[in-house]
Amino acid sequence: MNNxxxxxxDFRKTYGDFVAVDGISFQVQRGEIFGLLGPNGxxxxxxxxxxxxxxxxxxxxxxxxxxxxxxxxxxxxGVIGVQLQASGLPESISPAEAMxxxxxxxxxxxxxxxxxxxxLAEKRNAAYGELSTGQKRxxxxxxxxxxxxxxxxxxxxTAGLDVASRAELHSMLREMRSADTTILLAxxxxxxxxxxxxxxxxxxxxxxxxxxxxxxxxxxxSGLTRVSxxxxxxCLKDANGAIPAVQQHLFREEYAVYFSSxxxxxxxxxxxxxxAQGDALVDLRVERPSLEDRFxxxxxxGTK
Amino acid sequence: xxxxxxHTLIELRGSLRNRQLLFLTYxxxxxxxxxxxxVMTGINPAFKASMIPAMVIFAIMITTLxxxxxxxxxxxxxxxxxxxxxxxxxxxxxxxxxxxTVNLHIVVVASIITLTAGPLFGAQxxxxxxxxxxxxxxxxxxxxxxxxxxxxxxxxARVGLLWSQLIFLPSMLVSGLMIPxxxxxxxxxxxxxxxxTTYAMNGYTGLAYGVQPPFNTEMSLVxxxxxxxxxxxxxxxxxxxxxxxxxxxxxxxxGLLAMAPYVVGMLLV
Numbered sequence: 001m002n003n004x005x006x007x008x009x010d011f012r013k014t015y016g017d018f019v020a021v022d023g024i025s026f027q028v029q030r031g032e033i034f035g036l037l038g039p040n041g042x043x044x045x046x047x048x049x050x051x052x053x054x055x056x057x058x059x060x061x062x063x064x065x066x067x068x069x070x071x072x073x074x075x076x077x078g079v080i081g082v083q084l085q086a087s088g089l090p091e092s093i094s095p096a097e098a099m100x101x102x103x104x105x106x107x108x109x110x111x112x113x114x115x116x117x118x119x120l121a122e123k124r125n126a127a128y129g130e131l132s133t134g135q136k137r138x139x140x141x142x143x144x145x146x147x148x149x150x151x152x153x154x155x156x157x158t159a160g161l162d163v164a165s166r167a168e169l170h171s172m173l174r175e176m177r178s179a180d181t182t183i184l185l186a187x188x189x190x191x192x193x194x195x196x197x198x199x200x201x202x203x204x205x206x207x208x209x210x211x212x213x214x215x216x217x218x219x220x221x222s223g224l225t226r227v228s229x230x231x232x233x234x235c236l237k238d239a240n241g242a243i244p245a246v247q248q249h250l251f252r253e254e255y256a257v258y259f260s261s262x263x264x265x266x267x268x269x270x271x272x273x274x275x276a277q278g279d280a281l282v283d284l285r286v287e288r289p290s291l292e293d294r295f296x297x298x299x300x301x302g303t304k
Numbered sequence: 305x306x307x308x309x310x311h312t313l314i315e316l317r318g319s320l321r322n323r324q325l326l327f328l329t330y331x332x333x334x335x336x337x338x339x340x341x342x343v344m345t346g347i348n349p350a351f352k353a354s355m356i357p358a359m360v361i362f363a364i365m366i367t368t369l370x371x372x373x374x375x376x377x378x379x380x381x382x383x384x385x386x387x388x389x390x391x392x393x394x395x396x397x398x399x400x401x402x403x404x405t406v407n408l409h410i411v412v413v414a415s416i417i418t419l420t421a422g423p424l425f426g427a428q429x430x431x432x433x434x435x436x437x438x439x440x441x442x443x444x445x446x447x448x449x450x451x452x453x454x455x456x457x458x459x460x461a462r463v464g465l466l467w468s469q470l471i472f473l474p475s476m477l478v479s480g481l482m483i484p485x486x487x488x489x490x491x492x493x494x495x496x497x498x499x500x501t502t503y504a505m506n507g508y509t510g511l512a513y514g515v516q517p518p519f520n521t522e523m524s525l526v527x528x529x530x531x532x533x534x535x536x537x538x539x540x541x542x543x544x545x546x547x548x549x550x551x552x553x554x555x556x557x558x559g560l561l562a563m564a565p566y567v568v569g570m571l572l573v
Contacts, residue, residue: 052390054545077392084390088383092318102391104310127321143391 003030005065005151005182006051012059013046020046022206023060028199030150031180033173035193037291038203039299044186047203048153051184052082065150078106081149083140083157091129095120095139098128099146106147114142117172119165133160141169151182158192170196190292200291202298209298218294224248224259226287227266231256235279236270243269255283308397315405328371329409333363337417341425350484355427356418357439357508358481361501363413364443367406368451369472373464375402376455386546395543399456399536403448410444428513435511439525443504446528449535450500450562456539457556471499480505485518493518497570498563503528519573530565538562 006028013021021043028034036044049055051062053069053076062069065079089098095115103110115124118138123131131139137160144152157173158166173183173196187193193200194214201211210217224247229236236256243249245262260266263286274281319325337359344351351358376399379385388398418436421427430436450471458464476482478492479501485493496502503524510521517524538561542554 054386054389074392077390082390084383084387088387090318090379090384092321093314097314097317100310101314104307105392107307 004028004063005030005032006034006184007063008047008051008060009062010060011047011050011057011062013043013050013055014058019206021050021203024201024203024206024208025060026201026208026211028182028184030182031177032198033177033183033185033196035197035200036184036186036203037188037190037193037200037295038209039188042203043206044203045155048155048184048186052076052080052153078147079150081144081147081152083137083144083152083154089128089136089139091127093128094125095128095131095142096124098139098143102143103146108147111142111146114146115139118142118168134162134165137161138165138169141172145172145176148179149181151184152176154183154185154187156187156189157185158187158189166192190290190295194291202295204299210294214291218289218291220294224261224289225263226285226289227258227260227263227270228255228283228285228287229258229270229274229281230254230283231274232280232282233277235274235277242273307393308401311393311397311401312404315401316408319405319409322375325371325375329367329406330413333359333366333413334416336362336366337421341421341427344482345425345427352426353428353513354480354484354505354508355425356421356430357436357505357512359417359421360414360440361443361504362476362481363417364410364440364447365472365475365501367410367413368403368444368447369454369468370465371406372402372448372451373455373458373468374461376452377458377461377464380544381460381547383546385544389545395545396540399452399539399543403452406451407444407448414440430508430512431514432512435514436508439504439507439511442507442525442528442532443500446500446504446532446535449532449539453535453539453542453559453562456542456544457559459556475499475501478502494570497573498566500528500531500566503531503566503569523569523572527565527569531562534565535562 004027008027009025010023011021011025012023024047036047038044046055050057051064051069053073056070064076067076067079069076093101096112099112099115100110112124115121118141120135120139120142123135128136137157141157158169161169177183185193185197197214199211199213200217202209202217210220234254237251243258244265245260246258246266247261248259250257258266267284267286270284271281340355340359345355385398422429454464454467458467474495478488478496479499480496481501485496485502485505488496506517506519507521507524507528509515509517538554538559542556542559
């Protein structure tokens with residue numbers, strides 16, 4: 001059964017001669033967090049803004065909750081919540097007034113509880129212009145979710161947030177996902193995308209370079225796993241030739257670092273070698289390639 | 305409370321925190337009124353006959369033509385209207401709320417002028433309160449329409465100021481605020497008919513003071529109303545949610561159509 005809340009089919013958008021988005025297609029299912037990743041100018045914001053009804057596509061079709069954003073913008077407003085990259089509120093408006101203002105247009109009671117939840121209780125009556133970047137972003141998120149939208153669009157939601165606010169925001173997003181909210185997240189933050197997203201698409205030059213779960217995407221890369229070893233007497237300093245399946249090796253800050261295509265045989269050989277040398281392991285870490293590694297691989301090489 | 309009422313109330317609170325707007329809305333018109341009361345009534349005692357309508361129209365012009373376009377241009381350029389669009393604020397409300405807000409300020413200033421000009425400066429008080437309120441309300445509507453239209457069509461705050469000055473300065477000189485319309489040379493009288501202020505002052509003469517005006521009172525009000533209505537319709541049609549996303553259905557040059565009723569007035573008078 002098709003449970004897609006966001007459907008993008010052969011979407012294309014140009015600005016003069018510049019092709020911002022070149023025929024991309026993807027679907028986001030109900031209750032899914034979908035990450036849209038890509039370098040600056042890849043077409044993330046254009047895609048988001050077109051789905052929000054702010055831009056008109058030059059080709060293809062878009063549907064959000066079954067609504068065509070270009071044809072039924074009014075109906076769309078009740079379905080979507082949008083946290084803007086630049087939230088754009090009057091300098092003199094206070095968070096409480098902003099909440100009252102937007103809730104009035106959504107025909108719901110003001111959700112002041114959200115201001116408390118995002119840590120703006122003490123700033124309720126401060127002027128918007130006096131808020132920090134992080135506070136502005138949190139306010140923007142509170143306004144976006146006040147009417148419990150079925151689909152939430154987030155553009156760089158944690159830019160400028162401190163660690164605690166970021167954790168709180170992530171917890172809010174997970175709660176929303178549990179409540180079946182569909183979330184489309186455009187971000188530069190790979191760790192955030194990997195931690196939050198069920199699936200991600202990496203955009204490059206207006207096209208989808210790759211799409212899948214973070215695990216699937218990292219698995220399709222060069223696949224080298226990093227094995228870092230610290231021993232008591234540094235016996236591995238010159239022992240790279242004796243370790244199997246190693247493509248690359250370096251020694252950094254007391255750690256011998258191996259990039260292995262077969263982590264099992266590499267780790268077994270390391271342990272055997274350390275033992276044979278009469279040395280002792282202090283630390284051994286195995287790290288899978290991250291989404292960031294794969295992202296850099298794709299954006300630098302342009303490979304699928 | 306309706307969304308527009310909430311919107312207007314929040315705009316009103318915002319305007320009370322905006323020093324520049326407060327200066328334009330209160331300090332400038334009331335300061336000018338005090339100056340004119342102290343100086344002009346001494347130099348030209350005949351000014352007392354038209355002082356109240358002239359100062360009320362001055363306050364309306366300053367507040368709407370100088371006070372409305374700038375925030376509209378700045379809010380559009382800062383992406384504020386874009387946020388409004390996303391949150392479902394209708395285009396008309398984006399324009400009506402600031403217009404309603406400045407009109408609330410105008411009512412306060414106009415009341416101060418009307419109630420104090422007689423006792424303080426010996427100005428002639430309107431003989432027909434209803435006629436006075438009616439012409440004032442129509443003038444507020446018309447100039448608010450022009451103010452929002454200028455805000456919508458202007459590509460920058462500087463361009464907005466130029467358009468506002470193109471209406472404000474000639475109005476001050478030839479529309480009967482400083483010099484009565486009847487005393488102007490024929491060519492200046494013709495030119496005066498291009499500006500809404502001339503019709504408002506003519507309306508006051510006939511309806512608020514019961515004196516035979518230079519031309520038909522009812523026609524003055526109809527032209528003013530038509531000008532205001534046309535300005536508002538054009539402003540809504542030409543409204544852009546943001547600088548880059550041009551959704552307007554008409555080219556900004558169509559804004560000049562708002563002058564059509566005054567051109568018709570020029571031909572009829």
